Amino acid sequence: MAWLNDEGQWIILMGFIISVGIFFLALLVNQSILVGQTTAEAVLDFPKSDIQDLRNEVWVIYSRYNNTPSEQDKVIRDIEVISLIKKNAVVNITPGMWRVHYFNGITNYTEVIYDANNTFFYFYY
Amino acid sequence: MSGDMSIRNLKLKNTSAVSETIGYVIIFGIMMSGIALVTLFGYPALLNQQQEANIRNMERNMIVLQSDVNALVYKSVPYKETTMQVSGGVLSVESPHDDKSLSIQVDGADVLNIPATANRFQFGSLSFKSDQGLPIISLFNGAVVKRDIGGSVMLSEPRWFFDDPTKTLVITLIQIDSPPNLVKSGICTIQMEIEPLAIDIAGTNTIIENYAPGVKTVYINYRDVQSDYFRAFENYFESKPYMEKEGADWKINNVQKLVIKAYKITVLGL
Numbered sequence: 001m002a003w004l005n006d007e008g009q010w011i012i013l014m015g016f017i018i019s020v021g022i023f024f025l026a027l028l029v030n031q032s033i034l035v036g037q038t039t040a041e042a043v044l045d046f047p048k049s050d051i052q053d054l055r056n057e058v059w060v061i062y063s064r065y066n067n068t069p070s071e072q073d074k075v076i077r078d079i080e081v082i083s084l085i086k087k088n089a090v091v092n093i094t095p096g097m098w099r100v101h102y103f104n105g106i107t108n109y110t111e112v113i114y115d116a117n118n119t120f121f122y123f124y125y
Numbered sequence: 126m127s128g129d130m131s132i133r134n135l136k137l138k139n140t141s142a143v144s145e146t147i148g149y150v151i152i153f154g155i156m157m158s159g160i161a162l163v164t165l166f167g168y169p170a171l172l173n174q175q176q177e178a179n180i181r182n183m184e185r186n187m188i189v190l191q192s193d194v195n196a197l198v199y200k201s202v203p204y205k206e207t208t209m210q211v212s213g214g215v216l217s218v219e220s221p222h223d224d225k226s227l228s229i230q231v232d233g234a235d236v237l238n239i240p241a242t243a244n245r246f247q248f249g250s251l252s253f254k255s256d257q258g259l260p261i262i263s264l265f266n267g268a269v270v271k272r273d274i275g276g277s278v279m280l281s282e283p284r285w286f287f288d289d290p291t292k293t294l295v296i297t298l299i300q301i302d303s304p305p306n307l308v309k310s311g312i313c314t315i316q317m318e319i320e321p322l323a324i325d326i327a328g329t330n331t332i333i334e335n336y337a338p339g340v341k342t343v344y345i346n347y348r349d350v351q352s353d354y355f356r357a358f359e360n361y362f363e364s365k366p367y368m369e370k371e372g373a374d375w376k377i378n379n380v381q382k383l384v385i386k387a388y389k390i391t392v393l394g395l
Contacts, residue, residue: 045195088199090288092288092291104284
């Protein structure tokens with residue numbers, strides 16, 4: 001104890017600071033895995049293209065089978081059954097009013113695409 | 126610090142009662158009691174913490190597996206594989222059994238047609254059992270459930286739903302099975318394969334019953350003999366506004382269209 005040399009104290013101090021820093025970085029890395037995964041899953045789970053395809057298909061039905069209601073009903077029924085079996089989603093298309101309803105247990109979407117009885121014109125396409 | 130003010134230049138006035146031995150004994154005593162405290166209380170607490178971290182980790186892993194199962198069932202993916210670290214317990218596949226089964230009835234008649242099991246759908250599960258026996262975390266019918274002392278809780282719900290505007294009830298039944306009985310700990314690669322499970326007379330996996338323009342009441346009977354996940358499912362059914370309890374059954378009123386789909390997920394390896 002004859003000689004107290006305090007020249008090297010900063011080395012120990014730096015050691016402390018760096019270790020605390022690494023500890024917090026490790027916490028962040030640990031969290032980021034979970035956050036990244038849940039976000040990616042939420043994005044993947046959202047049936048964006050399913051709904052877009054459905055809206056597009058409704059326009060096709062409207063323009064192609066507007067004069068043959070029986071054909072129209074058959075196509076609509078096919079779409080409803082296929083989406084139920086393939087995508088596990090309840091789809092309901094109401095002709096005339098052209099209301100589209102989509103529900104897969106998580107995402108619930110309802111829209112009046114083109115109301116033939118309403119004079120207001122819809123500029124969707 | 127240098128020069129006249131440094132410690133080595135300070136003169137102590139009286140040092141006659143200062144003993145190096147006593148100082149050493151005091152410092153040594155403090156050190157030893159510190160070590161003893163850490164060994165007695167710190168180490169068990171650390172182990173406990175580690176076990177809890179293992180279980181939390183496994184809860185997360187099971188939710189990852191659930192999204193794998195969702196991809197298989199709802200996105201027409203034929204095969205999925207996930208690697209994960211299982212510690213603090215074992216991962217195993219429980220074969221489908223009548224103890225945990227479900228029946229669906231309309232007008233007093235079974236909707237499901239599975240002659241081998243008396244028209245009851247048997248679930249089977251992928252379970253993580255902790256080293257202490259409990260808790261058990263399971264992937265069960267597309268839900269993640271946790272069994273602990275005194276009851277069970279649902280960590281993530283299955284994707285059953287009722288669509289109000291069209292009065293459509295959609296039920297997905299997911300069975301988990303494996304060819305040999307699989308048990309593993311450590312690094313596991315869970316390989317899962319999907320195939321449709323026949324539930325109607327025609328041998329297909331989809332039942333679509335259309336009662337339009339009328340409506341019917343659907344009765345669901347969930348049996349769990351060991352009461353492992355009973356509370357979790359009771360709470361899940363209870364939380365749904367369209368479900369109502371009647372005796373041992375849960376009933377859903379005003380169903381115009383009933384859709385039931387069944388899949389079998391085979392765990393090929395762990």
